[in-house]
Amino acid sequence: DTAVSQTPKYLVTQMGNDKSIKCEQNLGHDTMYWYKQDSKKFLKIMFSYNNKELIINETVPNRFSPKSPDKAHLNLHINSLELGDSAVYFCASSQGEHSGANVLTFGAGSRLTVL
Amino acid sequence: GQNIDQPTEMTATEGAIVQINCTYQTSGFNGLFWYQQHAGEAPTFLSYNVLDGLEEKGRFSSFLSRSKGYSYLLLKELQMKDSASYLCAAMDSNYQLIWGAGTKLIIKP
Numbered sequence: 001d002t003a004v005s006q007t008p009k010y011l012v013t014q015m016g017n018d019k020s021i022k023c024e025q026n027l028g029h030d031t032m033y034w035y036k037q038d039s040k041k042f043l044k045i046m047f048s049y050n051n052k053e054l055i056i057n058e059t060v061p062n063r064f065s066p067k068s069p070d071k072a073h074l075n076l077h078i079n080s081l082e083l084g085d086s087a088v089y090f091c092a093s094s095q096g097e098h099s100g101a102n103v104l105t106f107g108a109g110s111r112l113t114v115l
Numbered sequence: 116g117q118n119i120d121q122p123t124e125m126t127a128t129e130g131a132i133v134q135i136n137c138t139y140q141t142s143g144f145n146g147l148f149w150y151q152q153h154a155g156e157a158p159t160f161l162s163y164n165v166l167d168g169l170e171e172k173g174r175f176s177s178f179l180s181r182s183k184g185y186s187y188l189l190l191k192e193l194q195m196k197d198s199a200s201y202l203c204a205a206m207d208s209n210y211q212l213i214w215g216a217g218t219k220l221i222i223k224p
Contacts, residue, residue: 004157040216041200041216041217042214042215042216043158043202043204043214044214045211090158102206102210102212103148103160103163104150104158104160104212105160106157106159107157108156108157109155109156109157
């Protein structure tokens with residue numbers, strides 16, 4: 001049983017299109033995240049949801065919109081895709097929001113390529 | 116600003132020991148994490164330190180010095196499967212993780 005699963009694993013699309021990446025966790029965790037890992041391998045937090053409430057939005061363009069229908073799901077919708085959006089997007093979850101040992105469990109990643 | 120520094124790449128020999136260093140500057144501090152990431156895969160948790168000293172977990176150990184803003188990950192009895200990137204991340208006073216770019220470790224036979 002995959003703890004954090006995200007789909008699709010690979011996504012190739014044209015500039016200007018709209019796409020979504022889905023994420024689900026079966027760990028019973030309270031908090032879910034979206035991270036972007038660029039070509040330089042830095043992991044950058046995009047969004048965090050705790051019990052369906054947005055608690056972080058790190059100045060991400062409003063073309064990116066997270067949607068959380070329940071605490072086990074956090075989907076990422078991207079409008080008007082740009083070349084710079086090409087990256088690997090990781091979903092993650094953790095138990096608790098303000099905990100020192102806030103261990104993240106990551107999904108396998110979704111590699112987005114914008115042509 | 117907040118910053119994490121770690122070497123870009125290191126090479127070591129199978130069976131040997133390697134130490135990967137990480138220095139951090141954060142607004143407040145709530146602990147330091149090490150994650151392992153194999154190429155094309157998700158990062159996986161290795162260790163968490165919030166107090167000074169060495170934490171040992173099998174072949175892997177992690178050290179923290181809060182006064183120096185410094186941590187290292189020590190890998191013993193290296194195996195080929197240890198070839199991966201090792202990510203250092205510090206948690207600031209707002210419980211936000213600040214990530215380094217990772218150290219790519221290459222193990223040679």
